[in-house]
Amino acid sequence: MEYAAIRHFADKNYCFALEQGRFLIRLEVKKDDAARVVLHTQDKYLPLRLADTRRAYPMKPAHSDGCRDYYEAEVEIDVICLRYFFEIEDRAGAVVYYSGHAFYHQPVTDIDKMYDCPQTLREEERFALPGWAKNKVVYQIFPSRFAADQDVPEEVWYQAPISHHADLKGSLRGVVRRLDYIKALGADILYLTPVFQSRSSHKYDTDDYYAIDPSFGTKEDLKELVRRAHELGMYVILDGVFNHTSVNFFAFQDVLTRQGGSAYLDWYYPRELPLKAERGITHGYKAFGYYGDMPKLNLQNRAAADYIISVAAYWIRECDIDGWRLDVGDEISHAFWKRFRREIKAVKRDALIVGEIWHFAGDFLAGDEWDSVMNYPFYFAALELAAAGTMRASAFLDHLGFMRGNLNRALDGYLWNFIDSHDTARFLHSAGNSVKKQKLAAALQLLLPGMPMIYYGDEAGLGGGPDPDCRRGMLWAESRRNGALFAYYQTLIQIRRRYPALTEGELIETYADDETGLIRMEREMGNQRVTILFHTREGAAALPELYGRENLVTGAPFSGCLGDYEAAVLVE
Secondary structure, three states: OOHHHOEOOOOOOOEEEEEOOEEEEEEEEEOOOEEEEEEEEEEOOOOOOOOOOOEEEEOEEEEEOOOEEEEEEEEEOOOOEEEEEEEEEEOOOOEEEEEOOEEEOOOOOOHHHOEEEEHHHHHHOOOOOOHHHOOOOEEEEOHHHHOEOOOOOHHHHOOOOOOOOOOOOEOHHHHHHOHHHHHHHOOOEEEEOOOEEOOOOOOOOOOEEEEEOOOOOOHHHHHHHHHHHHHOOOEEEEEEOOOEOOOOOHHHHHHHHHHHHOOOHHHOOEOOOOOOOOOOOOOOEOEHHHOOOOEEOOOOOHHHHHHHHHHHHHHHHHHOOOEEEEOOHHHOOHHHHHHHHHHHHHHOOOOEEEEOOOOOOHHHOOOOOOOEEEOHHHHHHHHHHHHHOOOOHHHHHHHHHHHHHOOOHHHHHOOEEEOOOOOOOOHHHHOOOOHHHHHHHHHHHHOOOOEEEEEOOHHHOOOOOOOOHHHOOOOOOOOOOOHHHHHHHHHHHHHHHHOOHHHHOEEEEEEEEOOOOEEEEEEEEOOEEEEEEEEOOOOOEEOHHHOOOEEOOOOEEOOOEEOOOOEEEEEO
16 A cells, blocks of 8 residues: 555544535555555544444545545534544554544544544634536637627638737627527526736726726626526626736836835836836836736735725726636736725625636635636647647546545535636637538536536637637638537437536546547436436447437437547437
8 A cells, every 4th residue: 555645634524514514534555555445534533432423434435546546534523522543444454543644543532633623613614605606508709700790891801810909890799799699598697807007908908997998888888788698597707807907007107207206106016116018028117927018917925915905996896797707817916806806795695706717726626715717627628639639538537536536525516627718719710711620629517516607619610820810700600600509409408408417417437548548437317317328539439238228419319429529418
């Protein structure tokens, strides 16, 4: 048995409340090392001579990645504090007891050497996530390129490739005009990239956080968009660019004018004075990505932090938006995000807070900062598996297992799973314009737990290379749209809604065949049991044992075979 691979911490990822009185306890061991794992518990304060409170819970291997198995047990706790340790038996029959990060050859009897779970503390730390958002479908809109409220010549609207500076006249009223389209697709949440006043096309360099960019419309237009979306049962999330401003932002302009005498000098990170606005990678202040026209805010400064939080609260109060997506969230301190969450949730308790980070975001997802995150690890894995073909089917399952094994279970239905965005090349482009591969990627998004985020136009077959070409004008002309692809997205979303076992059911079985590229999952919830199949290669994958089952994707009995990059959802 590999002792060095055995890991447990009495913290929010390994010991947490699922609901009042019900807890999940998790243990990591080397992959395929354990034959049996048992969780032993007893009351911390009640002596055994008065009552035998000892309990034994068999733990099950709930998740796995390439190196580790994650064992879990659900425990009912109605005591002030629970003490516990683990019994681990390897494949050769050797048994070891693990507690307090130490190993023993006999059951642990000294409660001071056991792990500790204070019931009240853990329940108070339980994730409080907006119930309305769980497993909902997000539709991302780049407002300037999505829809206009006036006629735009086709040669302007459909230009490809497209530059940063192309003006397609997209607006908030244009989005309102197309709400029925988004509703028909099946999306639940609109996520708009920045709408505040800025001189750029992308708007990630804010001039005025309290003003809608005139090219998009007015505050009243945003109110109308939110109101109409709510009437249709949809929600609206705005993009908060709080890590940096533009050089035209009032505070930075004051620094340029007053230099060391400015009251806003400490809102930024000046390296030298006199300060001057500079483009390029060398300048006298910290900036986002070395872009001199995006000076970085110092949110350790109380006044700067107050200002940004006031902005976020203002738009919730003023326009009834439903939450924020937080740009470059990992470049801002945990202390700020903890405060941000407290104050924004005080304004709107069920506001959704979603961070942007391009790697595993576990340290921001402990329940006291963000509700969710743009799931870039999923994006990279889907790209390698479905577009490039460089990831094995088993490795993709390992990826999913790592995410589920290292995050609070509450997050299963909240991670934003996407296959492209305004920052990346379109998936269709990366997949060599293979619609079959895009359909597979869409299935990975929509048939797994989480919040799938569809980037506008993916469902219509919109292409485009890296930024800025990934921001072309939406395909509205019928002759330019892929109607079959749209119908496919519709079908998957409808299946997702009709069969909650897909997203909330217990994972009964997972299987991957690297030779055929087949991934198979079984989920069960109540009287629903579904078999989810993903074929990640060219050629055919035979599954004769499943012949004749209803295939929800095609609406016909399953032929017993999957073709190139096909997905299926089977029910008996």
